[in-house]
Amino acid sequence: MIQDIDSKRSHVPGKILLYFAAVMLVALLVYGWSMPPVDASGFRQTQTALSIDWIARGFPVLSYITPVIGAPWSIPFEFPLYQWLAAILANATGMGVDNSARLVSAVFHVGCVVMVYRVVLAIRADRALALCIAGAFAASPYALFWGRSVMIESTAVFFGLVFVWALARLRGAPLGYPRMLGLGLVAVLSAVLSALVKVTTFFGFAAFVALAFAWLALREHGWRPQWLARQWPLLAWGALSALAVVAVMTQWLTHADALKAQSPLGHEITSSALSAWNYGTLQQKLDPATWWGTVFKKRFSGAVGSNWVFLVFLVVGLCARPIRAAVLVLLVAYLAPVAVFTNLHIAHPYYQAATIVFATSIVGLVVWWSIQRAQASGKTTRPIWLVGFLCLLSLGTLGGSYFKRMKEAREPGQVAQIAAVVKAATPEDSVIVGFGQDWSSELPYLAGRRAVMVPDWAPTTALASMAASDAALGGLPLGALVECPNAIGSDPARSAHLQQIIARYSAGVSVQTVGQCQVWLHR
Structure with a gap:
């Protein structure tokens, strides 16, 4: 016992x-x-x-x-x-x-x-x-x-x-x-x-x-x-x-x-x-x-x-x-x-x-x-x-x-705010192109959209390809371009490609600012 x-x-x-x-x-x-x-x-x-x-x-x-x-x-x-x-x-x-x-x-x-x-x-x-x-x-x-x-x-x-x-x-x-x-x-x-x-x-x-x-x-x-x-x-x-x-x-x-x-x-x-x-x-x-x-x-x-x-x-x-x-x-x-x-x-x-x-x-x-x-x-x-x-x-x-x-995490930060704007104003089958958020999945997941999140380490060849064609979008329409502070343009060639991409995907639409980021919406 x-x-x-x-x-x-x-x-x-x-x-x-x-x-x-x-x-x-x-x-x-x-x-x-x-x-x-x-x-x-x-x-x-x-x-x-x-x-x-x-x-x-x-x-x-x-x-x-x-x-x-x-x-x-x-x-x-x-x-x-x-x-x-x-x-x-x-x-x-x-x-x-x-x-x-x-x-x-x-x-x-x-x-x-x-x-x-x-x-x-x-x-x-x-x-x-x-x-x-x-x-x-x-x-x-x-x-x-x-x-x-x-x-x-x-x-x-x-x-x-x-x-x-x-x-x-x-x-x-x-x-x-x-x-x-x-x-x-x-x-x-x-x-x-x-x-x-x-x-x-x-x-x-x-x-x-x-x-x-x-x-x-x-x-x-x-x-x-x-x-x-x-x-x-x-x-x-x-x-x-x-x-x-x-x-x-x-x-x-x-x-x-x-x-x-x-x-x-x-x-x-x-x-x-x-x-x-x-x-x-x-x-x-x-x-x-x-x-x-x-x-x-x-x-x-x-x-x-x-x-x-x-x-x-x-x-x-x-x-x-x-x-x-x-x-x-x-x-x-x-x-x-x-x-x-x-x-x-x-x-x-x-x-x-x-x-x-x-x-x-x-x-x-x-x-x-x-x-x-x-x-x-x-x-x-x-x-x-x-x-x-x-x-x-x-x-x-x-x-x-x-x-x-x-x-x-319960408080909506900058990414969540951008995602809400994109989700409300873009077609469901559209694509986000994003700069300045590495290749993080936060924005595409919260927005419910496909994305091309371009990290700072993206090779110059990839930037050149995006500047010349829409192949990265896979034939789907562009929904939004998001540019946050980034270091992609670390040399003149990369900077030129970045500016070409932004110019192509921002043409004809107005920009709005969310936090430190600029957002162009293609409705």
């Missing part, structure tokens, strides 16, 4: 974290229900929403269009599983794309919490441990905020966790061949889906599996033939998963790049063209400012809402002998994607969604270790105070940062 009471008490901290996270997730969904997806990284959220919108209108799924940098409009990056599900939900229920996308994202986020719980149980059958690690992930302010955004992140993370779970089960108790085959196929399929949805996210889970396997081999003398014979299902299905990911991703990237290369601006965002941008430079990787200024000061706070508090959890975890090795593996898995895709993690705060589960797992491990220590000393309330502190810290971060961003 006493043992049962102690067992139930050990579950309380993890349950507190989970209950708190459930309330906060609902609050975030309700509060953000009527706002556009521009509360953070609006560039990326609206790009995803724009693709969903056009899939929902009945356009192709695999060759889906994101009409933002000109005809023929298709510039696919990730495999559109998340977009397809959100479009189906929007069409089936009649709700807006914003809300269907948030709901799909939130459902996958909840699925991630469940899969974290199941992964831990597959590795070690300790419910208190599983509740602590799942609760730490669920209560993370970063995971909560991005878990309900209009983004593909939670979908990719979910399948990455399913992949880890399937391999963990393959390593567990002896299995019959049907069960082994089923788990192996789940591992392969989930690995492929995670990589297709977002390959940079899957990399983190592949790295974790490799690190965990190396740790097991080192601890259990994995060079012995008997050990290798016992672990052959794990080795075989892990290798098959890797081969399947490489084969399928090669085909998808070939397909996606061929579609992008059909337009002058699209050619600049193929996988080969973006390679240097994605990986960053060796100087970035070795620069202490990257790891101090970006990783520690900006990214370490994601797990609990404070970089210093997370650092304390990390130090405690590395000093606690029972969990030290696991914490070290999780820390390397957390930082490995940053070391590889350095520039992406510097430029985009949402990229940490791929790795935050490893950071929160460190927090969960330390909470569980504190429960063991508390039970041994008879001071069982200490873990309750600890998770209470984590909940307050998360609540403070949500209220002081994320809810503030959402409140600001």
